[in-house]
Amino acid sequence: MSISAITQTPSSPTGLMRIWKRYPNIIIGGAMLAIAVFAAIAAPWLGTIDPQTIAPFNRLEVPGTEFWFGGDLVGRDVYSRTIYGARISLAVGLGVVVIGIFFGLLIGILSGFVSWVDQILMRVMDGLMAIPSILLAVALISLTGASLKNVIIAISIAEVPRVARLVRSVVLQLKERPYVEAAITAGTPFILILWRHILPNTLAPLLVQATYIFASAVLTEAILSFIGAGTPPSTPSWGNIIAEGRTVFSIAPHIVMFPGIALSFTVLGVNLLGDGLRDIFDPRFVSRT
């Protein structure tokens, strides 16, 4: 099903208008993500100051013309921190997608082709999936220490089983296809079968899955920072800014609201993009959880 779906992808030169008409989610979601990416890359030139600069007179300052998003508990500029926060969130999203898909692909292909390995790996994956991902990440980070790298690794480990299961189910289906059977019978080298037949067919479902992983990783990072198991507290990540604003929420709600909006905006964009891609590819294996 995914094979025919790929060939149906609209790809004519005038495609953008047609995509907009048929899949508005891709355009809207893509634009929202692009804005977040732009903010992350161009952070120093967007009227920001050093996100760590402490200006005591700016403590809990309400949003105004000088400090657009107001000041936080110690007088740092919430606007600058929020804009720089995009860097942390997107780095986590991207890192988790790359690591999660790489290892998920490896494990999925391995268990799809080698049945005795499959038994063992799938039991391990079942066990990993039974542990709520936040708690798994919490345990890993409390043992390894809070750093951006450890946060990315911890969230990736929780995502690997989902990718592995997806890839495995694609491999198992493809193995039954006559052309793959024929290729195996004809003695085609395994690498070639992988490259020609398996990987191209995992691309579409993986692309959709990647958006969901990205969205969930960004949310998880924020939750981890919020509960104190994420990036070190001084890092201007959205979860950290919100966590710091928690205690003064009733008198200075802006500290929580602006990074909260940025976070929801980014995740919403990625989710819309993912839904749009899913509508095009319709990969039935992909599930959100």
Place this chain on the structure above:
Amino acid sequence: MLALAIRRILATIPVMAVVAIIVFSLLYLTPGDPAAVLAGEQASIEDINRLRSTLGLDQPFLVRFSQWIGGVFQGDLGISIFSQRPVMELIVQRLEPTIALTIASLFIAVTIAVPLGVIAAWRAGGLIDRMAMSFAVLGFSIPVFVLSYILIAVVSVDLKLLPVQGYVPIAYGIGPFLEHLILPALSLGIINAALIARITRTTMLEILNQDYIRAARAKGLSVRRVLIRHALKNAAIPIVTVIGISFALLISGVVVTETVFNIPGLGRLTVDAILRRDYPVIQGVILVFSATYVVVNLLIDLSYSLFDPRIKY
């Protein structure tokens, strides 16, 4: 057939075993010295060594694992480093708020999601459908704590309708108990409703295209009767399954919501344990939550025969 049910129950044993092995091995698998990380930056060498022997890290892996797993079977999850009390005792003390919050959230999620999904499928492509699905995407995207703070700002701070935070045990009166539970359960319920509403809609859409639905309409049954008696009943299995899966979301949501609303439940226990680097507590909570998740999904599997008589256990 009892045999099938027993086989399904037995199938959870390897999963739980793997969970236990993973949870236990983390201490050994992580790079670096976990005792040093857990002891904190200000710890002296003696502190680290004391912690190492408390955690049993100075003993061989298998010795320590068999001691630990033997204890788990007797309900002994170890001793909290911070409070020096049994982890099991700490968990039992914190159970009530978490169970109350979970059940209330699940109730709210299902009450919102199932009707929404059914109506969206019935009016597929229409305004209600689009609004419902926009709500669902939004539900996936807003972090629980952001929604919680919006609700607190509007309902508690501006309108002063409900308390800002806190928890009152059910024994102290049902009124105050519910008053404190509504907002956290609503935040968590709305987020979880998104997933359930989407699955309900997708499943209902497939079923509404079936011939027997057309036949039921053709013989003059009311829309409501067809939707509920004929379609929803057949959509029950995927919906119930996704409720089981969403239970994982609910658990991580509980940790966050309890922090926002200052509810003394298992989530709050976890967060406090993180701040105090109290690894035995973290370990115990993970084990309890994972076991609950596995059992809930087992019960859901076993309940399939209730919805579909063709499935017999």
